[in-house]
Amino acid sequence: MTNSTQKFSVEARAHRRLMLTSLAIAVLVTTIVLVTALEFSGVTDPRQLLDPGALVRWALPIMTTIHHLAMSLTWAALVFAVTVIPHNDDSQAVHKRTMSIALVAATVWTLAAVAMIILGYADTSGQALSGSDEFASQLLFYVFGIILGQAWGATAAIAALTATLIAMVSSRTGITIIAVVSLAAVIPLSQLGHVAGVEDHDGAVNALALHYLGAGLWTGGIVILAAISPILIKIGPQAAERVLPRFSGLALIAFCLVVVSGVINTVYRLDSWAALASVYGALVIVKTLATVALGLAGYLNRRLITAQGARKGVRSRIWQMIAGEVIVLSAVMALGAVLARTNPGAERIREPDITPAEVLTDYVLPPPLGVSEWVTQWRFDWLWIAATVLPVTAYIYGVLRLRAQGQTWPVLRTVAFVSGLVVLIYMTSGVPNIYAPILLSIHTLRHLALAFVVPMLLLAGHPHHLINRLVQPRTDGTTGWYEIVHGWKTSTVGQLLSRPSVTAVLVVAVAVGLYYTPMFPLALNTLIGQELMNTAALVAGLIFTNSVLTTSAGHTGRNRQTLTVLTVAIAVGAWAVLIAVSPTLLQPEWFTELGREWGLPPLSDQHRGATSIVLAGFMPLLVMAVYSLFKPDPSTTAATSAATPEMART
Numbered sequence: 001m002t003n004s005t006q007k008f009s010v011e012a013r014a015h016r017r018l019m020l021t022s023l024a025i026a027v028l029v030t031t032i033v034l035v036t037a038l039e040f041s042g043v044t045d046p047r048q049l050l051d052p053g054a055l056v057r058w059a060l061p062i063m064t065t066i067h068h069l070a071m072s073l074t075w076a077a078l079v080f081a082v083t084v085i086p087h088n089d090d091s092q093a094v095h096k097r098t099m100s101i102a103l104v105a106a107t108v109w110t111l112a113a114v115a116m117i118i119l120g121y122a123d124t125s126g127q128a129l130s131g132s133d134e135f136a137s138q139l140l141f142y143v144f145g146i147i148l149g150q151a152w153g154a155t156a157a158i159a160a161l162t163a164t165l166i167a168m169v170s171s172r173t174g175i176t177i178i179a180v181v182s183l184a185a186v187i188p189l190s191q192l193g194h195v196a197g198v199e200d201h202d203g204a205v206n207a208l209a210l211h212y213l214g215a216g217l218w219t220g221g222i223v224i225l226a227a228i229s230p231i232l233i234k235i236g237p238q239a240a241e242r243v244l245p246r247f248s249g250l251a252l253i254a255f256c257l258v259v260v261s262g263v264i265n266t267v268y269r270l271d272s273w274a275a276l277a278s279v280y281g282a283l284v285i286v287k288t289l290a291t292v293a294l295g296l297a298g299y300l301n302r303r304l305i306t307a308q309g310a311r312k313g314v315r316s317r318i319w320q321m322i323a324g325e326v327i328v329l330s331a332v333m334a335l336g337a338v339l340a341r342t343n344p345g346a347e348r349i350r351e352p353d354i355t356p357a358e359v360l361t362d363y364v365l366p367p368p369l370g371v372s373e374w375v376t377q378w379r380f381d382w383l384w385i386a387a388t389v390l391p392v393t394a395y396i397y398g399v400l401r402l403r404a405q406g407q408t409w410p411v412l413r414t415v416a417f418v419s420g421l422v423v424l425i426y427m428t429s430g431v432p433n434i435y436a437p438i439l440l441s442i443h444t445l446r447h448l449a450l451a452f453v454v455p456m457l458l459l460a461g462h463p464h465h466l467i468n469r470l471v472q473p474r475t476d477g478t479t480g481w482y483e484i485v486h487g488w489k490t491s492t493v494g495q496l497l498s499r500p501s502v503t504a505v506l507v508v509a510v511a512v513g514l515y516y517t518p519m520f521p522l523a524l525n526t527l528i529g530q531e532l533m534n535t536a537a538l539v540a541g542l543i544f545t546n547s548v549l550t551t552s553a554g555h556t557g558r559n560r561q562t563l564t565v566l567t568v569a570i571a572v573g574a575w576a577v578l579i580a581v582s583p584t585l586l587q588p589e590w591f592t593e594l595g596r597e598w599g600l601p602p603l604s605d606q607h608r609g610a611t612s613i614v615l616a617g618f619m620p621l622l623v624m625a626v627y628s629l630f631k632p633d634p635s636t637t638a639a640t641s642a643a644t645p646e647m648a649r650t
Helices: 001-040 053-082 089-125 133-145 145-169 171-185 186-195 201-234 236-268 274-278 279-308 310-340 356-361 384-402 411-429 431-435 440-460 463-470 481-490 492-496 498-510 519-525 527-549 555-581 602-631 634-640
Strands: none
Touching: 001 053, 001 201, 001 411, 053 089, 053 145, 053 171, 053 201, 053 236, 053 310, 089 133, 089 201, 089 236, 133 145, 145 171, 145 236, 186 201, 201 310, 201 384, 201 527, 201 602, 236 279, 236 384, 274 279, 279 310, 279 440, 356 440, 384 411, 384 463, 411 431, 411 440, 431 440, 440 498, 440 527, 440 602, 463 481, 481 492, 498 527, 498 555, 519 527, 527 555, 527 602, 555 602
């Protein structure tokens, strides 16, 4: 054995001891923080009414911590397997360990979610744990009839499905699908925001979803990185030099989600700065300070990784900081579990729903829609805001990188892309978000703007060309932005949905047909339905617009694309006529029962919806048809986008 090999072996053993020690300390510190926080907050104190017993009072927050950690590890392991860890012969051991961790974590996640159902019911009903038939029958009602039970039941089902699929599937595509399935757990878990007593139910739910997502990927990612690092060190520095920058970018996004959503959740639950003096406020302050410290450590680590990560001494400092982050992040997650059980004290207590609008929509009826309301009325949808901020940041960063490389990028493209995202935010957080459940005319305005206006502006910004010019394809089998775009174009589904005749049917079915399916009442009655309908409109619009505006076609094909757009415009125009003259009100049991005394009657407002359809659907389609007919030669655009990518692999 050579001296260099001996030194490398010694370094690998020292690193292994470091990571094992950090994981052991993380378990110890998390336990100490959890117990201390529970005692400080009084969560485990006996209750005067409906006390389920000491076992439930202590077991529930402990099991919550275990559940969140296991879920985080599952999410992070699957995301690592798809996007971070190279898929080559040298990294097979890393990939195998990651998937083994995912399987174990998903199994623990499933068991913890089931335990949360049982403990949650005992806590809600104030009963001690029991094996009686009465307890079991009431537990079933809790799972299927109470929002808390439904949320935990759906989470347990997703966790069980994830664990089963991990054991059965090993392909990259399969693991990608499993990752998406597992991340869907944020949907039922975010419904816990519904019981927080806040007035903005939708905002609380969406902010909680973002918090779960950010905290899970950040905490789980750090632990996974620590767990696989001994193998990375054993393979050699090249593997770590690929894994660390990729995780660093993921951690940066997750950190931003955690901080912003954490602030939003705190604002929802506390009514003043003075409330920070409460027990809840003290825990929030401690958690915030720890999170900020972790963010600073992550920033310093990212600088080391991107600047001089190849140097041995620097690599050692990077791994030492990661070991410290494992300990602190695990403790922060325990604090979060205690916070979820702690009474904010100065919480905004919501009055019972007493008006028809409150009963149906969870909100007080908004004021009459005048000119000023179009500017002053806002109800932020944090999911769509996050989905907007991330791409606009990436787009502007990409444009700046191009200019730094001496390349040009048309200003109008940037204006169009940013304008599309501004319209997206307004449609999901401005007046349309508030009045869409109240006025059908506003609902159709939002729906068709998402289907036609926003996609047209976004694709006019040519984000796919920006990706092609800046991002190199990965050669190690992982999935990045280039692989996502290229994979969609070359897939069977992507090729099918590049045909204008197919996408025209799709967009008409979504833009018009959904109003005559169970999706429309679901969108009116539930937040999940609303988000699904918004997403369906946007996705269908993007697919259709891409097929008629950016897909290469000769002169004959261009004429067909134009005719397809005009056909869709005619279909939308025909729907506008139908809405304008129809004597039948869509969803009368909803729009007539809101208790709205201002504005036009529901049927008259529906007739006015024809104007919204023309403005947000028919007119943009005409603009699209004109552009389709006179758009530049695709070969010219392709040549412009063929510049050699100079951005380092991401």
